[in-house]
Amino acid sequence: MxxxxxxxxxxxxxxxxxxxxxxxxxxxxxRGLKGxxxxxxxxxxxxxxxxxxxxxxxxKLCRDLLSNPVIEDYHYEIAQ
Amino acid sequence: xxxxxxxxxxxxxxxxxxxLFASGLRLPxxxxxxxxxxxGDADLVVVPGGFSYGDYLRCGAIARxxxxxxxxxxxxxxxxxxxGICNGFQILxxxxxxxxxxxxxxxxxxxxxTCDLAVADAGTAFNTRVLGRRIRLPIAHGEGxxxxxxxxxxxxxxxxxxxxxxxDNPNGSMGGIAGIRNEEGNVFGMMPHPDRAxxxxxxxxxxxxxxxxxxxxxxxxxxxKTA
Numbered sequence: 001m002x003x004x005x006x007x008x009x010x011x012x013x014x015x016x017x018x019x020x021x022x023x024x025x026x027x028x029x030x031r032g033l034k035g036x037x038x039x040x041x042x043x044x045x046x047x048x049x050x051x052x053x054x055x056x057x058x059x060k061l062c063r064d065l066l067s068n069p070v071i072e073d074y075h076y077e078i079a080q
Numbered sequence: 081x082x083x084x085x086x087x088x089x090x091x092x093x094x095x096x097x098x099x100l101f102a103s104g105l106r107l108p109x110x111x112x113x114x115x116x117x118x119x120g121d122a123d124l125v126v127v128p129g130g131f132s133y134g135d136y137l138r139c140g141a142i143a144r145x146x147x148x149x150x151x152x153x154x155x156x157x158x159x160x161x162x163x164g165i166c167n168g169f170q171i172l173x174x175x176x177x178x179x180x181x182x183x184x185x186x187x188x189x190x191x192x193x194t195c196d197l198a199v200a201d202a203g204t205a206f207n208t209r210v211l212g213r214r215i216r217l218p219i220a221h222g223e224g225x226x227x228x229x230x231x232x233x234x235x236x237x238x239x240x241x242x243x244x245x246x247x248d249n250p251n252g253s254m255g256g257i258a259g260i261r262n263e264e265g266n267v268f269g270m271m272p273h274p275d276r277a278x279x280x281x282x283x284x285x286x287x288x289x290x291x292x293x294x295x296x297x298x299x300x301x302x303x304x305k306t307a
Contacts (some may be wrong), residue, residue, distance in 0.1 A: 009183075013227055014252065016184045065145070066176065068138055070181040072228055 003058070005076045007067045008039035014030045042066055050078060081207035081299065083109040086144045086152075086168075088111055093129035094273035097165060101126070104278040104288050105302075111241035114146040117278075124161045124295060127168030129220075129273060130208045139182065139223045140170035149175055161298045163291075165219055169259070169269035178238065178262055178269045180228035188253025190222040194283040195272060196247035197258055202240050203265055205297040215286040219250060219258075224271040226253040226260075239263050244270060268294050 010017040015037050022036035047068060058076065067074040083101040087094045094111065101124075105204025112119060112183040119125060132143035143149065149171075156162055156177055164172040172178045185191060197215050201207040228236065233254060238241055243259035251271075274287030295302040 012229075014186065015226070016186045016188050016225070016252070020188050065141065066137070068141065068181050070173075070229075071183055080125070 001048070001050055002079045003044040003076055004070045004079075005042040005044065005062060006039060007042065007062075007072050009037055010071055010073055013071045026031065039072070050080070051056050058069055081107045081123050081295075082121055083107055083124050083126060084112045084119050085109060085126045085127070085128055086114060086148055087111050088114045088130070088132035088171075090134055090136055091128050091130035091167070091188070092134045093166065093273065093275055096273070097126045097128040098273040099200050100278055100287055100291055101201065105291060112148060114143070114148045117147050119148070119151045119155055121159075122155065122160065123242055123299065124154060124163065126273070127152070127162065127164040128164030128219075129168055132167055132171060135223075138169060138174065140172075140174040143167075143171045144174040156262075156267055159260055159264070159266055161294065163294050164267075164269040165273055166219075166224075166271055169271055170223065172267060172269045174295055177267050178260060179232050180226055180260070182223050182271070183225045183227055184223050185221070185225050185250070187250075190220075191224070192218070192220040192249045193250060194218045195250060195258070195270060197244040198247055198256075199244060200240070200242045200260055202243045203297070205300070206261070206268075206293045208301075210293050210296075211286075211289050213249070214291070215244075215292070216277070216284040217274060217286055218275075218276045219272050220270055221251070222257075224251040224253065226257045226271075228254060235263070236245060236260060243268065244272065265297060268297075 018037040062074045131225045174199040199208045199211045200280045249256045274290040277287030
């Protein structure tokens, strides 16, 4: 099973990196840009099958390590 | 008196922190490697600055899970005194031992300057009476932009948990916050470096007073003995 965890800065938290990247995109000619947020993707590959217990464990790992809930949101995609 | 300075892979101010207490205040000081599960009979645990685990994922995110941090958590729960400097502050926030988080400086620049800091009244040991209204300490960080939600910020102010504020905000921190303590008053964290402000060749010697103020939270006699 393959998992992609997406970690993004919370909507109400300032994202200096996103602002800078946004300015660069505009300077390259992108018009109508309304927002840029920079996050990260963590890819996992597991030999175990999906299960409700695994989802609970994955959520805990996302909260404890992969994201910091004070400043970041996360979501994930699972492909078998 | 026994000061324990933690060392993680990537800590680079561990020696500075050691010297602040060992040579600056002439107190018995030792290192504790991050793989240790016990702190021994420490009176103060210092979490030093640097780039623990290469700042991978987020600053302090991985150090938080080092074996020694479980011992630090127990130590804090028993009322033990902890000081986190720079990356140490980031680690304590990631560990949830201090509220809030530190993100990229709003300028996106790594800032390495000596800052004027306004001292806040954060209890009987750390206040303007002990430290004066202004001190000067160096900063050196790329992720010192302190963030907390509005309710959390109101709680910090209500309980007098803010230690220091930048006079000229170098990193975009909310309210210019440069250092805080926990509500219980035994965990201290700051981005500025008292460990780079005590030798004759340093830009100031205010680091000694800051170290003394933190120690005197539990050991009021320290202010006289080390003066």
